[in-house]
Amino acid sequence: MLKSLNFQDLRKKAGSAIDHRVRIITAGMGLDELRAVVRGDPPTEKPNPRYKVHTTSFLFHIRPRYYEKGSTILSHTFRLGFFTAFFFFLELFTGLILMVYYTPSPGAAYQSILELESNVFFGQLMRDMHRLGAEAMVIFTALHMLRTYLTGSYKKDRSFTWLTGVILLGITLGLSFSGYLLPWDQLAYWAVTIGTSMAEAAPIFGEQVNLLLRGAPDIGAGGLLRFYLGHVVLFPLLAVLVISIHYYKVSREHGISLPAKYEEGNVSAEVKKNAKSRLDFIPDLLSHEVFLTTLGLLAVVAGIVALGYSAPLESHANPQQTPLDTKAPWYFWWLQGMLKLGDKSVMGIILPTILVLVLLAVPYIDRNPHRSLFKRPWAVSIGILSVILLIVLSYMGLPTYGIEMPAATRIIQDVAPEEGPGPLYEVPFDQLQPGVYAVSENPPDELCPQIDFGCPVFTEVFHGYNDDVIHASTAEGLEPYQQLPNAEAVMVVEDWQNDLRKVTMRITWDDVESGESTTYEKHVFIHRNSGGE
């Protein structure tokens, strides 16, 4: 009897000691409470220990205690803000790992990327994740802003939150753009050269701004170091600071906006009451966030492993040679498109600055108190028009739009681009049979009948080249720069070295204006193992 009493006493004592420890670690929740949380049961004690966590724990202190049920509807937020933050943390995590392997100097940067990809376990995966996450973060930031705009969530006490959000959009672009240069390949070098040259267009102090950004008239060691430090110190610090303000406003001050229909729609009081009922952070919102995190990770990993996304890497940066078809990062194409429309400083600096100011001031300009789509036709149509305009301008920013590249250069660039993948690089090495292949009206159906398996891929590539030349030579109604009168063209494949072949493409034509015979020629070397560029 005594014995069993002692045992029960001990058990009780031990249980309460463990419970006490657990309460310290969880900042307020005991063992029973934890069990109830996981099982989805109601709180076991009063006052609700799940709220206590929010007062005692720093990390939970900055999280919301609850959101209104109606504001968490998937079709209202699409979790866009959550995923923007998710990608920011993914970038921090992968970025810290990549930093270990990276050297920010022109002589070593490119080599360090090659070594990361060829000599570090999961090195390529980390780089791919970092790049994919960066693109996704820009996309989700933009979509998040569009959603906030369309649901009218920037109004009243959320106007300052909108303003910090616009600043965060700028910081996100800054983060992405500053990271663009770091691989120090041709893609990076020229995209950033184009991007920073827009700053040059600024009136009065443009040259100084450019010098400040690049560290010299052209991007070199100084510019790379500036972009690196901006990418790993300045912009992340700014981002953490402004995200803190932005997020704290949402989580602790005004919450996520309710869909307009619950605020101003014609719905019953009961529905309204239900929409305003609380959805607690512990356990509902927290478990949902963990779930979304796993989903986000799956999407990124699947994008790389299953769908084969790979961060591009072109050849080593070469300030002496501008590759054809150079373009800015995609989120600046609209700016390039605008630059094609008019004066550099008006289109490149003054208009975009006005645009940013207008964006910052949206809540203060738009005094319409309603939030429903149907009660603010002007705001919604301006929003939709802006999106369409942005897409059209981005298309106009592409190097293929409005730039008159001579036909011969264009044709050969299409077959074998200076940088990046191209049809010629996809041809299996064994199909690239040495020989002289002349362009004619009726090219042979099979280029290499001498080999058993033929060369279907090479034949297709040659036919593409053949047809382009014939089209430029004979088609009516082409612009002068697209014409190749009396064109004669060949593609010559030579054995050059062990496992190395040289492909020469030569087009000769009579110049449209002078009538003189003109030749454009390009040599490409292809190695058996290069697997494309």
Add this chain to the structure above:
Amino acid sequence: MSRINVEIFLGIIIVLLTGGMILAYGINEQARMEEYKVAQAASAIENGAAIFDNNCKGCHGVQGEGVAGLCPPLNDRFFFTERMKEVGWTGTLEDYIISTVAGGRLVSTRPEQYPGGGKPAMPSWSEQFGGPLRNDQIRDLAAFIMNWESTAPDRETEPSLAGPPVGTDITQELPPGDAANGEALATSKGCAGCHVTTNNGPAWAASAGQPGIGDRAATRIEQDDYNGAATSAEQYLLESIVSTNAYVVPGFAIQMPANFGQSLTAQETADLIAYMLTIK
């Protein structure tokens, strides 16, 4: 089931799925890295080939076969097996190539055989020493040159002539020349190395107010300081090729190999002259 249960259930499946994909990726990682290295080496060779084509073929031959009496071949067995011993190089051959390309050669190590392009015998190519190439480009170039090893021919052999050599008689009647073939010979016989690519010899193209070699050949023989024996433009060019000491253009030293009379056939010489006459 509540939403939390569903999310926990789905979340576990997703984590397993993600983990499985990372595992599958990880299993293949060693092979992927090997493949990347191979592709990287291949792409270095491709880059090196383009750099060689742009900068080196003028002196060392289109295919690295060298130019007799000017620059040594880089694609023969001797280069890969004996050259390091000859110069007493203690590093690897690749290092030797990189070092030579980067720093160039002030004087030739084999002045009788391969005097090179004057002074310096070979210019320095590295950016660090005032040349145009970055270090990674020089490494790529070395990778390209090293790739000749597996196919390097055993000995440096003089290509056998297709006919009797032209000799040194400048009054002989040459067969009709083919300018297009002459253009190819200008590169393969190494003429372009000094007369087109560099200015070790008088430039063929029109330069410094002077017309091209085709016009100059006719006016040269009328100049007062001309002390050769030619009486026509064709003869002047033939004389300049086969009898290099007969007349040296002022401002240039005699560097041109004197053995072209033995190493060219009459037809090849005629082709070359026909080509030179087209450069006005």
